[in-house]
Amino acid sequence: MGFGRRTTVVVGGSFAGRRVASLLATGDPCLHEVVLVEEKGYTEFTPSILRTLVEPGHPVWEPIQATGIPVKVVTGRAAGASLCKDGQHQGQLALADGRTLPYHFLVIATGSSYLWPIKAGSGDEVKLSTRKEAVSKAAEELRSAGSIAVVGGGPVGVELAAELAGKFGRSKNIVLLTNGSRLLQRMPQKAGYTASRWLRLAGVEVLHGAKVVQWPEGSRQRLCSGTLITQSGREISADLTIDCTGVKLNTELYTSLVEDREGGPEAAAEASRQGIPVKPTLEVVGCPGVFACGDAAGVAAERTAYTADLMAVVVAKNIALLVSRKDSKDAQKKLKEFPGGALSNAWLGQGLQEAPSIAAISLYKYDGIMQFNNLIITGPLAAGTKVMVEFFQLGIARGNTILSKLWLTLEAMNTVMAALPLVLWHKWTELKAFVQAYEAF
Structure with missing residues (x-):
């Protein structure tokens, strides 16, 4: 592959x-072309969709053409990818409509699916008009x-129960299992x-140890009425x-890359359960030039928007390094x-062994739970x-460069603040183990 x-x-x-x-x-666009493929053609701030389900006027969508990203945006569904070299590019991405996109580097950030309509499906279901109607x-x-x-x-079940209780109060019989x-x-x-305390005070019946063994037909794909049966035999009927x-x-997409290889079907099945297998550099195992990040990547970290952002930073840094270096072997080492x-700080970066845990959960409008590690x-x-x-993310999606830069600064500060105690604890345990080994010697 030449250096062009x-x-x-x-x-x-x-x-x-x-x-x-x-x-x-x-x-430099003369050295690197970036193409973003998105089936929906718009950005959806998924964490706020639960609020929109009880208040349909709540904004969560922005056209992807207005994201302010100076890249080529292609609206279409990725149907498969290949690693076959054509002498100029590393592989090709095939779209469902027959178009193909050659690439040197491929980033799989296809995320995850959830019960409709909490997340959009595929095909006609992802059209913005259809999505809003649904x-x-x-x-x-x-x-x-x-x-x-x-x-x-x-988090999703708790937030949804809280949104329902916060919006409708005790006028509905709400059960969370x-x-x-x-x-x-x-x-x-x-x-x-x-x-639990907030939900119970809001009138929600919270049932622990209530494993559902029988579901109403179709309820695992769509909202529907019926009777749930728990492992203990309790029947719960609901509208x-x-x-x-x-x-x-x-x-x-990962399946299309490996399905024809020896052991490919097994690897694809495992990936559907655990995530796409990646190296610590987030390169996809056995697929040169392919990276994975976000929910689809198989990393030992909570699948949150914050974790997805951290992975995206690592992937972007690594691709930028590979693009800028003529010697690919030298680039791989770095x-x-x-x-x-x-992290920008080398000492913190080298010492950070696990992703910081940062998350926020709404308990309707005026209460919530925020995690900052422990x-x-x-x-x-x-x-x-x-x-x-939500304000920052939707503003960034609208192309607000000031909010984008401010968000990057705030996120970097939060990451350093969250990473520092983890690194110090790791260094302390290393020191303690060294002292114990020295004393034993």
């Missing part, structure tokens, strides 16, 4: 994909329902306690049941690793943080 103008194709225009494209677009229809169904069963005690011993099990205990038990990772590679902050400050993130 390189082309990077980024598939997926949500948090990770848009961030990679915007960071790479700051380079959300409005779902909002009307929620408004009309007298009883609602929400299944899943993670989780098969765990508490809500928000992947967050510190205080978060689960706060969520609407909503499955918030987890996401489906969108790894089909690639950044996730998560430390997202620190849990509750109340209006947490709710305000979620509102601020």
